[in-house]
Amino acid sequence: MKLGYLFPGQGTVRVGMGGWLRRRPVARDRLDLVDALLDRPISPLCARGPLDRLVATEHAQVAVTACNLAALAVLAEEGHAPAVVAGHSVGELSALHAAGVLALADTVRLVETRARLMAAVGERGGMRAVMGLPVERVEELAEAAGAPGEPVVVALENAPGHVVVSGSPYALDRLTALATDASKVVPLQVGNAFHSPLMAPALPGWAAAVRAAAMREPRVPVVPNVTGEPTTDVATLREALIGQLTGRVLWTRTVAAVDAFASGVEVGDSKVLTGLSRRAEARCLSMSDPATLRRLAKAVAA
Known part of the structure; x- marks a missing residue:
């Protein structure tokens, strides 16, 4: 059974997120490692809020990425690996890590940079x-x-x-x-008008950060937001990651591309992408559903 990993974005944050992940040692270790890489740990804010701070751009993007990376560690421990990956908005950085394009530390650093630059634009929309x-x-x-x-x-x-x-x-x-x-x-x-021309003030700093980041050839195809087409070309992935800051997220097309040859798994602490996939009549299971890991194990065994 081929799996397509789908990583959620910042619109999925809530107080208490990551709670089930901390009950898994491998996920807890990954969350602790992400905290150690950050200027300020994100786990306490995920666990206790307050919500108004958690949903702020500079925190939300980091919070959802931490949960995405912890959920990815759980799947790896269970013996699963993706055949294709994609991520919604900031989730694309988690997808690039899952494909082997970005190292963990570089992923966390880029997410923190992206969040800081976008927050610095101010409330414009x-x-x-x-x-x-x-x-x-x-x-x-x-x-x-x-x-x-x-x-x-x-x-x-x-x-x-x-x-x-x-x-x-x-x-x-x-x-x-x-x-x-x-x-x-x-x-x-x-906090703002994301994926619109109003994000243009953040674009020069973001482009510089992405171009400076070390990127390796992906182990599996990645479906970028701005194209909706699978690719293994590093130059394409780099430019797509830059472009999605102000560009449109073609998630319907992305889901169709993944569903064409793999069953989707929402990798994180969210059911949002699972719901969107079902609206598009695509296959997807959420790791937030306790039954998902059992279903995956049975499917692989079959």
């Missing part, structure tokens, strides 16, 4: 999920709602009927008023 509309219709709404100095774009193609827009608060309000044919428009609890 937000994000909203537009439910029940195809991406083409949401693109029309974004074009109609945008204005000079007040952009709004499609940021995440998460699943059929689940599109996230990102941009200026004023443009987001106009888009919400125009989207009378949507089943609902939901504001997301994020």
Whole structure:
């Protein structure tokens, strides 16, 4: 049975995250190692909050990555290995580590850098999920709602009927008023307009950090967010990682690429990607489900 590892992003953080992982020695060791690599340990904030600090960009990206890496260690201990990997937004860095492209310390360092640079942009915008509309219709709404100095774009193609827009608060309000044919428009609890032109101030520092990082040829294909196509080319992976800071996350296409030749496993402490995969009629199990490891063991044995 071939497995496709899917790593969640920062929208999955919550107080108490990683609790089940700390009951596994190998995962606890990995969480402790990540804490040791950070300027400030993230585990206490994951365990006890407060939520407003945990969801802040500079903490959320590190928190979800720590859980992703701990869950990856559990799968390795169980004898599993991926045939293909992908990660949602900041989760792409976890995927690159799982594929052998980035060493653990470099992964943690890049995530910490990404979070710091994005947080330093300041609160310039937000994000909203537009439910029940195809991406083409949401693109029309974004074009109609945008204005000079007040952009709004499609940021995440998460699943059929689940599109996230990102941009200026004023443009987001106009888009919400125009989207009378949507089943609902939901504001997301994020600190800024990620995957939009408003992240451009962070791009030079991020590009410099990514280009300076040591990257090795991947052991398995990686599906970058901005292409949705599997690749083993290091130069492509490097440029895709830079581009996704302001570029669109093509998650629907990414899930389809993984599902074409592997069964998905959401590697972390989240069920969000599992839900999105099911909306796209793709196979996926969440490691947050206690039954998942037993199911994987049975499937491999069969």
